[in-house]
Amino acid sequence: MTAEQATALIAERFAGAQVTAGIPLVVMVPPDQWGAFAQFAKETLGCQFFSFSSAVDWKADGLEVIARVENLDAGFAVMMKTRLGPGVSTCASMVPVYRGANWMERECWDMFGIRFEGHPDLRRILLEDSWVGHPLLKSYAVDTPYPPYR
Amino acid sequence: MSGNIPIADREGPRRIEQELTEADRSRRKIEFDYSGGERLSMNMGPQHPSAHGVFRAILELEGEEVVGVDAVIGYLHRCHEKLAETLTYAQYPSIASKTDYVAAMTSEFAYVMAAEQIGKIEVPKRAQYLRVICAELQRIASHLLWLGTWCMDMGGALGGGATIFLYTIRERETILDLFEELVGARLLYGFFQVGGVRYDAPANWIEHCRTTLDAIDGRVVEYEQMLEGNPFFLARAKGVGFISRELAEDVGIAGPLLRGSGVNFDIRKAAPYSSYEDFQFTIPVETVGDCFARYRVRMAEFRQASSIARQALDKLPEGPISSMPGLKSVAQVRIPKGEAYTRVEGPRGEVGCYLIADGTAKPYRMKWRGASFSNLAVLPYIVPGVKVADVPAIMGSVDPVFGEVDR
C-alpha cells in the first residue's frame, strides 16, 4: 500500500472526504463519517499506529477535531480532520478502534469540552474534576483566576 | 466468589462528571468474602519516591495482585499549549525545553522544526550537525538518568539500588559540563532558535566531547556487566510488563518501548530530519517486549548515540550557525499562514509538535505530542495481572517525564 493507492481508496470509499496529497495525507472527513473512517484507516489502509488526536478552536467556524494515524511498515501517515460546525461540541469517539485515543480524547474533553460519543470513561484528565471552563478554547483567557490559591 | 465482580460493574459505568449522581457514588463499595479474597484500593502518589514525579495511581489489589489501575495525571499541568499561543516564535523554544526537562534539547528541536517547516526556512549545515550532536548527547544523558532511577526503584535507595544511581549521575554530570560549556546552562538550554542554533562550539569543545564519550562508552560496559550478572536485577526485570506489538501500535507508544516490542521504527531512519541521513547507525530492536527487552534497547542506544555524535563531530562543517542571526526583537520571526506536524526521535520516543501559524509573530495553536503521555497511557493495559511490587519496575521501564505527560 502506498500513499497514492491510499488516496484512490479513500476517494472511492468516502465520497464526502476531501483528500490533500502530501506528507502526511490530509483527509477532511464529514463529522458523521468520523468513526467509520477511523475503522477504514485501521483495517483497509493498515494505519495501525495511533500518533495523536486533538482539536482546534476556529472561533466562529467552530471546532475541528484532528487525529493522526500512521502505517509504520509502508511509511505513510494520514491526518484526519473533521469540522464539527459552529456551536456543535459532540463527536464520535475513536476509542473502539484505537485504544490510544482514550487519554487523548479525555484531554480533548478537558481542554475543549468536546463530548465523544461512545467513549467509555470520559472524565477530565489534566485538570481536576471541579474545574469550570475549558482552557484551550479561544474565549478562555490564559490568566483566568482560580480560587483559592491566587 | 463475591469479591470477583469486575471493576466496571462494581463501580457502575463511568459517566460524564455532571451526570454522576449521588446514587452512583454510594454504589461504589468494596466487598470481600470469607475465603480471604480481599479487594483493596491502594493509593500511590502523587508524592511517591518511585513514581518519577507527580503521578498518582489508584491500584485495585486482590492480595498481592493488581487487578485494576486508575492513573491520575495532571499534577504538573503548566498550560504549555495555551502559553505558546501568547509567546512568539523566538520566545517559546526556551519554554519548550521545560516540557521534557530530562531531554530539553529534543523538545526545543521539535518546536523550531515545525516553525521552520511552515516558514520554509533553511538551516545551515553546521547548525544541523550541532543540533544532531546535542540531541545525541542529550539522549545519552537522559538514558543515564533513566538507568540510575530505574535501578534505584528496583533495588531501593538503602538496599544497594543507589549504587548505580551514583555512578550514572557521575557520568551524566560530565555531559552536563559539555552543555554548560556550550550554552551556559546545565538543564534547560534555549539553545535552538528558528533558523539555526544560538551558540557556536567554543574552542576545544569538540575534543572535550570526544574524551567524554570515550569515558562513557567504557562505563556503559561496566554497567552492563554489573547488572546482567546480578540475579536480583534479572529476576525483577525479566518477564515483567509485557507489551505486545499490537497493543504498542494501537496505543501509540513510541521509542524504546516500541522497539522493545519488536517494531523496527525509528524516525531518524524512517523520516530523516536535520541531516540524519548522513550518518551510519543501526536501530536496536528486541522482540520480547518485557522490561528487560526495553533495558537492552536502551543500552544498545547508548552505543548508537555515541557513534552518531562521534560521526557528527568528525564531519562538522564550517559555516554560519543560523540563517537568521542577530535577532533584535522577539517579534522578528514571522512565518506565513500554514500548519505543520514535525517530530523528532527523543530519548522517550516520538516528540511531535503540531503548529498552526496565522501569519503573525505568534502561533494560532500548538499541540505537543508528548512521548511520555502516549507511553504512560499503556499502563492500564499492562499493569493488571502483575504483583504490586512489580509496578515500580514497570513504571521505571516506561520512563515517563511528567513535564511532558501533563505539559
Added chain:
Amino acid sequence: MAMKPPNVPVIPAPVWRNFKELQEWEQLHKTRPEGDQHSQAFTSLTEGIHGFPGGFLVTTTADAFLNWARKSSIWPVTFGLACCAIEMMATFASRFDVERLGMVPWASPRHSDLMIVSGTVTIKMAPMLERIYAQMPDPKWAVSMGSCSNSGGPFRHGYHVVKGVDRVIPVDVYVPGCPPPPESLLNGLLLLQDQISHFRKTGRRAPPTPKVD
C-alpha cells in the same frame, strides 16, 4: 452439613475516591486543632525560665545546643515536582553530595525536617503539598527552589499555576534560578543552616529571608 453462608461485611469506599470527598477531607484537616505545634505547657515553662533573673543563660545555652543539633541533621523529604527536581537529585548525588552537610534525602515526610519545593506548584498539586507539609513534625522548614515555586516563574500567567508556593505554605529560604544549579541550592541550604542556628528562644521561628525573585 451445609456450611453457614459467610457474613460479608461492606466497607465504605475510601474517602479519597472522588474529588468532592477529598475536599471535605481537606476541610477536616484544616479545622483540626494545632496538634503539631509545641505544647502549651512547654512554651509557658520556657517563657518562665527565660523571664527569671539569670534564666536567659539556661534558655540561650539550651537554644544553642538544640540549634546545633537541628542544623547538623536536616533531613529533606524527597519531594520532586518538576525540572528543579532533576537538579535536586543531582545535588543529592555523587558530585555535590549534600550528605556531607548532614542531610539525608528521606522518602517519608513523617521523618523529615525540610521540604525542598522543587518546581512548579499547580492548583491540582497545591492541596497535596499542603498536606505533606502538615504531615511533617515540628520544627520544620521549607526551601522554595526555582523561579516557579518562588513566583510562578515563566508559567506565572498560566491558568493552572500557583503564583508562588508561599501562597500555600510558609517559606524560609528562596533559591532563585530556572533551574538553580546545585551550587545555588547548596548556598540556599547553607543559608538555612545559618538561619536555624539563629533561632531565638526554644520553639520560635526566625523571620524569613527577604524574597528573591
